[in-house]
Amino acid sequence: MHQEQHPAPAPTRRLSREAIIDTALAQIDRSGAQSLSMRSLAQELGVEAMSLYRYVEGKDDLLERVVEQLMGDMTSRLDADLTEHWQGFLQALANEVRRLAVEHPKAFPLVATRPPAAPWLRPPLRSVELVNTFLSTLLGFGFTDEQAVHTYRSFSSFLLGQLLLEASVRGVDPVDTPFDDADPSGDDDESTLADAPQVLRLRPLLSEDRSEAEFETALEAVLDRLARDLAQ
Amino acid sequence: MHQEQHPAPAPTRRLSREAIIDTALAQIDRSGAQSLSMRSLAQELGVEAMSLYRYVEGKDDLLERVVEQLMGDMTSRLDADLTEHWQGFLQALANEVRRLAVEHPKAFPLVATRPPAAPWLRPPLRSVELVNTFLSTLLGFGFTDEQAVHTYRSFSSFLLGQLLLEASVRGVDPVDTPFDDADPSGDDDESTLADAPQVLRLRPLLSEDRSEAEFETALEAVLDRLARDLAQ
DNA sequence: CGGGCGCTGCTTACAGTGTAAGCACATATC
DNA sequence: GATATGTGCTTACACTGTAAGCAGCGCCCG
Structure with missing residues (x-):
């Protein structure tokens, strides 16, 4: 019923809920949940942001789906x-x-x-x-x-x-290379840890x-x- | 040193880091950290959003200060x-x-x-x-x-x-009045809990x-x- | 007393966010 | 071929955090 009938209609032009969730998870794994936006996600999928809303209720729903996928x-x-x-x-x-x-x-x-x-x-x-x-x-x-x-x-x-x-x-x-982090004198740690x-x-x-x-x-x-x- | 020299210069027109942090905490207690915005906080203080930046580095810093205040x-x-x-x-x-x-x-x-x-x-x-x-x-x-x-x-x-x-x-x-939440048939709970x-x-x-x-x-x-x- | 100076809060502006509404086109069906 | 259906795009709006610069006040010093 839901089968594709074309041999190779488009490279990745076809969106899908699964692809969206997977890519969202990948992006979160890469740079944290904070920096995930509908627009950046859409871009990685080669698509416009609003297109995602055909497959997902909104951002909250998306995140819920990601959690669901993880569980x-x-x-x-x-x-x-x-x-x-x-x-x-x-x-x-x-x-x-x-x-x-x-x-x-x-x-x-x-x-x-x-x-x-x-x-x-x-x-x-x-x-x-x-x-x-x-x-x-x-x-x-x-x-x-x-x-x-x-x-x-x-x-x-x-x-x-x-x-x-x-x-x-x-x-x-x-990112914090633990050594040689410039600022050798007033190191953030040392100052806070003084007392x-x-x-x-x-x-x-x-x-x-x-x-x-x-x-x-x-x-x-x-x-x-x-x-x-x-x-x- | 930090004393006021005026008898009563203005009702609450004087901003202060303390007041900002206190009000931020109050707003978080009331409606959650998610819904705290620089603008809403400023409004509650009777002030414009950008004024807060005289006392706080930014939103992250503000939240850090709130935590500090709590500890x-x-x-x-x-x-x-x-x-x-x-x-x-x-x-x-x-x-x-x-x-x-x-x-x-x-x-x-x-x-x-x-x-x-x-x-x-x-x-x-x-x-x-x-x-x-x-x-x-x-x-x-x-x-x-x-x-x-x-x-x-x-x-x-x-x-x-x-x-x-x-x-x-x-x-x-x-907010969720546990009874009488409209939708008496396909209740969210019952349906999910079916299996x-x-x-x-x-x-x-x-x-x-x-x-x-x-x-x-x-x-x-x-x-x-x-x-x-x-x-x- | 006048003139600057610094501090405070305001204004404007911009890039970024989530998302509502409607359009255009490709596809599938009759 | 005409039509319906879905898919993705466009535009738009309200809202976010915040950079930059400005207006006015009080203060201190000459």
Whole structure:
């Protein structure tokens, strides 16, 4: 029904919702969500801005679609990832969401901070299917309603805090060459840190990127905690 | 030095950085950071938009100042709040930041998600002084450098996840009268939830606002975990 | 006291944003 | 071939942040 009948009608002249969303995501990955405009997006698609409105309700809708695309087949990947204990499920979910944050650090803030469609959709778990999978999986493992919901809450805020911070670290462009940044005397850091001796002293330690290891251990801590809560 | 010499020169005609920042915060509290514009802010101050630029570098700078104002005297309040054990300090800090999130739910996303000035400033702890107080307090309690930094990391992502979610729940305007929202048949919720039976079933449970209690118990969990880490 | 000077707020202007409304043309159908 | 349908373009408007320069006031100094 929706098939093309021409052998090769035009190079890329044909617009499509998918292409728009993909290009939008690409542009966000490249230069951040802030600098995405309907016009720049249209230009990259070789098209005029208003043409996009045939496929998308507006910018908000577009961003929502991008988020939807990112959450994408996470649900299916998790269904396939059947494990024997709930810890395995949560671990798989955590890794899945983290992969998203690491692969799209500039886009992750969208997933994390866009106003959720419904009050029970807690970022960064933004798809109803996914939340449903979450709840029914846990219920399947014998959780009570309260336990499942409590776990959902704990887990989402764990993911949000951990990954939003990690994404924001990974999201900054390496434009700031950390050495030789002109201005060798009144360095921005030094001046601000004048009366913050501990920060100054611990700066190298604070700047280390331990995010992967920290994520793992924090995840284990959360799982431990949940196990303890369940046992009690 | 900065004294006024006139008895009463004009009603409010005198602009000031403080007044600008306060009004900006008020406007954000009222209608969200999204809808704050230099022009609307100027109008509320009975002034033209460009006048603001005498006191503020630009909009980004303004928002940064608002954040600064919010973090405000938190450091001093914490210094006064000397406690005997590090748990007390972290508890006081947590409550302080949570108070901020609860009192300014619409402004808190700024604190939480604005790109931090330095990589070692992890939202929502956005002031160098505060971070310095954090570190030196913990060091004062006998923490090693690594332990202090680790605690700083754990604690900031705990606060971020927990409070960003709480603020986003509290931040939505009660415009959505939950009943009688026209459109009685194809309700947005029902339609989306058609194939998410668990979400549909648990909706009341999911919509409950347990944020204060959850915050307390999550905080205790984090403190327990940290205590365990330290002992080992 | 007068003349400059600096500060304050205003005016104008421009480039950029999201998007509403209607037009032109290519395509698909009868 | 005529007509309907959709696709992309054009134009337009209200709004954003902000650069540049100007008008008037109060202050200080000669």
